[in-house]
Amino acid sequence: MAHKAGYVNIIGVPNTGKSTLLNALLGEQLVIVNPKAQTTRHRILGILNGDDYQVVLSDTPGILDPQYPMQERMMSAVNEALIDADILIVMVELGQRPERSEHMLKLAHRFKGATVVLVNKVDTGTEDAILAALELWQTQFPEAKVVPLSALHGLNVAELRTYLIEHLPEHPAYFPKDELSDRNMRFFISELIREKVLANYKQEIPYSTQVVVNSYEDAPDIVRIQADVIVMRESQKGIIIGQGGDALRRMGTQARIAISKSSTARSSWT
Numbered sequence: 487m488a489h490k491a492g493y494v495n496i497i498g499v500p501n502t503g504k505s506t507l508l509n510a511l512l513g514e515q516l517v518i519v520n521p522k523a524q525t526t527r528h529r530i531l532g533i534l535n536g537d538d539y540q541v542v543l544s545d546t547p548g549i550l551d552p553q554y555p556m557q558e559r560m561m562s563a564v565n566e567a568l569i570d571a572d573i574l575i576v577m578v579e580l581g582q583r584p585e586r587s588e589h590m591l592k593l594a595h596r597f598k599g600a601t602v603v604l605v606n607k608v609d610t611g612t613e614d615a616i617l618a619a620l621e622l623w624q625t626q627f628p629e630a631k632v633v634p635l636s637a638l639h640g641l642n643v644a645e646l647r648t649y650l651i652e653h654l655p656e657h658p659a660y661f662p663k664d665e666l667s668d669r670n671m672r673f674f675i676s677e678l679i680r681e682k683v684l685a686n687y688k689q690e691i692p693y694s695t696q697v698v699v700n701s702y703e704d705a706p707d708i709v710r711i712q713a714d715v716i717v718m719r720e721s722q723k724g725i726i727i728g729q730g731g732d733a734l735r736r737m738g739t740q741a742r743i744a745i746s747k748s749s750t751a752r753s754s755w756t
């Protein structure tokens with residue numbers, strides 16, 4: 487059989503479940519997922535490899551009207567995803583209103599290739615609500631395939647994987663077949679630490695924090711990681727550290743546990 491390969495790029499407004507879907511399609515917890523909106527900040531490739539196919543999935547930040555420089559950078563990641571897609575996945579969630587997603591719709595309609603609209607989180611609604619949503623999004627995207635999905639509970643995920651492989655063009659692999667992502671371990675470690683920032687701190691802290699892994703030393707009995715948590719204001723520094731360093735220590739412990747459990751963080755060091 488001829489080899490198939492191509493880019494399947496996932497876009498949508500914040501918090502609809504794009505990263506959850508990427509992980510579900512890969513069968514790996516590759517990217518971080520969080521109930522807070524704007525969790526994903528970069529375009530991240532997740533590569534699904536088979537003997538005769540390679541699906542290059544791309545997760546992107548949720549689409550919004552950029553208000554500050556970091557969001558502008560996040561939106562350029564989305565624009566990039568619209569350029570190289572063989573198949574575009576537009577992810578919406580049950581109950582989402584098209585009139586509140588105008589910016590996303592404008593971008594999605596710019597793409598002229600094969601489009602799949604996924605109505606995610608159908609586990610949260612009634613059959614009537616699901617049927618109404620499918621009809622609504624089909625009207626918005628008359629040419630697209632519109633499918634109900636629960637990325638979290640795996641409903642229609644296997645069917646989607648099969649559909650994507652079938653609809654990819656004939657093409658040689660873009661990446662070596664043993665690669666799971668275009669990102670290295672340092673990136674995934676910084677993301678796992680940022681996930682703990684998202685989980686432990688409130689309000690604007692998660693949005694203004696960046697994590698940079700400076701060094702990684704794989705000694706015989708221990709892996710030493712040195713990372714900086716960068717905040718925008720002096721006052722935020724105190725919040726991150728907490729009383730007597732308690733908050734930072736708690737976050738550090740959680741991050742260490744997450745990193746030691748993550749097969750991606752351990753195996754993709756390049």
Ligand SMILES: Nc1nc2c(ncn2[C@@H]2O[C@H](COP(=O)(O)OP(=O)(O)OP(=O)(O)O)[C@@H](O)[C@H]2O)c(=O)[nH]1
Nearest residue numbers: 500501502503504505506520524525526548637638
């Ligand atoms: N009930 C339900 N919740 C879901 C489903 N898929 C994702 N979620 C939840 O929705 C929240 C957001 O999921 P993410 O995968 O981080 O969403 P995202 O679109 O990547 O968000 P951003 O990166 O912020 O744009 C998380 O709390 C997920 O657990 C689903 O099928 N059903």
Ligand SMILES: [Mg+2]
Nearest residue numbers: 504505525526
């Ligand atoms: Mg995400």
